[in-house]
Amino acid sequence: MNVKHLEVKNFRNIERTTIDPCDGVNIIYGENAQGKTNLLESIWLFTGCRSFRSSKDSELINFNSKTANLSMDFFARDRDQNAYLEIGEGRKFILNGVKMKSSNQIMGEFLAVIFSPVHLSLVKEGPYERRRFLDIAISQLKPKYAVTLSQYNKAVAQRNVLLKDIQLHSELYDTLDIWEDRIAFFASEIIRQRLGYINKLSFYTDEIYSGLSSGKEKLDISYNQQTLVVGDSKQELYENMKNQLYQSRKNDLITGFTSVGPHRDDLSIKIDRLPARTYGSQGQQRSAALSLKLGEAAVIKNFCDVQPVALLDDVMSELDTGRQNYILNHIRDWQVFITCCDPTAVKNLKYGLKLEMKDGICKKR
Numbered sequence: 544m545n546v547k548h549l550e551v552k553n554f555r556n557i558e559r560t561t562i563d564p565c566d567g568v569n570i571i572y573g574e575n576a577q578g579k580t581n582l583l584e585s586i587w588l589f590t591g592c593r594s595f596r597s598s599k600d601s602e603l604i605n606f607n608s609k610t611a612n613l614s615m616d617f618f619a620r621d622r623d624q625n626a627y628l629e630i631g632e633g634r635k636f637i638l639n640g641v642k643m644k645s646s647n648q649i650m651g652e653f654l655a656v657i658f659s660p661v662h663l664s665l666v667k668e669g670p671y672e673r674r675r676f677l678d679i680a681i682s683q684l685k686p687k688y689a690v691t692l693s694q695y696n697k698a699v700a701q702r703n704v705l706l707k708d709i710q711l712h713s714e715l716y717d718t719l720d721i722w723e724d725r726i727a728f729f730a731s732e733i734i735r736q737r738l739g740y741i742n743k744l745s746f747y748t749d750e751i752y753s754g755l756s757s758g759k760e761k762l763d764i765s766y767n768q769q770t771l772v773v774g775d776s777k778q779e780l781y782e783n784m785k786n787q788l789y790q791s792r793k794n795d796l797i798t799g800f801t802s803v804g805p806h807r808d809d810l811s812i813k814i815d816r817l818p819a820r821t822y823g824s825q826g827q828q829r830s831a832a833l834s835l836k837l838g839e840a841a842v843i844k845n846f847c848d849v850q851p852v853a854l855l856d857d858v859m860s861e862l863d864t865g866r867q868n869y870i871l872n873h874i875r876d877w878q879v880f881i882t883c884c885d886p887t888a889v890k891n892l893k894y895g896l897k898l899e900m901k902d903g904i905c906k907k908r
């Protein structure tokens with residue numbers, strides 16, 4: 544998967560610019576607020592996902608325009624393709640001349656992973672962010688997982704309502720069993736998928752983090768269940784989960800909330816055996832978040848045999864030269880876009896292309 548040519552019009556502060564990136568490392572450097580992140584954001588939108596930093600599409604359009612227009616030539620599925628995106632009242636996608644019915648239709652055509660400072664929350668914040676990371680990553684590989692997850696969440700919400708209703712109507716107590724059965728059914732699949740995914744992911748994050756830290760530090764990721772639900776098969780997980788729900792009834796009836804299950808679980812991230820969230824330095828936390836993102840890309844590569852484009856926003860800051868060099872020179876077998884302020888970080892670039900972003904115009908240097 545490679546971006547060959549990109550034209551950006553009236554997108555944020557970029558009124559008009561074009562780039563012809565190389566297939567390896569592309570460095571976009573420039574002072575603050577010149578439009579570097581905006582450029583990465585414009586590429587990211589071709590995945591069909593929401594922006595990683597704006598919930599409103601209207602914010603993406605240049606203040607002096609009514610629409611933003613993006614056109615990208617890319618190479619995927621062994622052929623040259625073109626995608627066009629107009630952002631106005633809504634989003635309009637055209638893929639190889641064919642208008643897409645919805646944003647969902649473009650998903651999977653252009654694959655990318657994005658790492659930006661907002662993704663540091665993966666390491667720094669609470670479990671919600673990490674569950675979201677896992678759930679989105681798995682859903683991309685297995686769309687059926689997203690359906691299971693939504694059925695699970697609905698079943699948990701129903702049990703929660705019931706827990707409160709039972710306070711007034713004790714005769715409803717027996718109906719708990721129906722919802723717990725559904726919850727356990729979906730939960731067993733979710734837990735199984737998450738365990739499988741983390742198992743694959745850790746293989747890559749291990750290697751990447753070790754490379755980043757020149758072999759001096761060790762990153763360990765694992766599935767951290769708030770209440771242990773174990774089993775070698777889906778059936779065992781199901782039975783175990785059902786039992787846990789049953790055990791938690793007394794407590795859950797008091798709180799009105801389902802206290803066990805994958806909606807409470809977490810992805811544990813440890814560096815040299817210590818939780819990265821509480822003990823990691825800025826640079827270690829950044830390296831850990833970056834390893835997760837690059838690991839995610841490697842799993843996609845392994846699963847779909849497609850190397851997604853890597854978009855790395857501001858990844859160099861707070862990293863020492865060893866770590867910077869690893870990023871610049873060891874992630875060469877796929878196309879990467881890296882933004883940075885300090886062009887001296889680029890001095891160590893052995894291969895690749897340098898682009899300078901100034902006032903929304905990107906030029907080859």
Ligand SMILES: Nc1ncnc2c1ncn2[C@@H]1O[C@H](COP(=O)(O)OP(=O)(O)O)[C@@H](O)[C@H]1O
Pocket residue numbers: 554555556557573574575576577578579580581582601602603604605606607900
């Ligand atoms: N819709 C918009 N129209 C015009 N300018 C915008 C819009 N949205 C953001 N900007 C401007 O873009 C600039 C930030 O660009 P950004 O890509 O984040 O900079 P950096 O080069 O530091 O990554 C800011 O000056 C901001 O005001």
Ligand SMILES: [Mg+2]
Pocket residue numbers: 579580581856857882
């Ligand atoms: Mg930026």
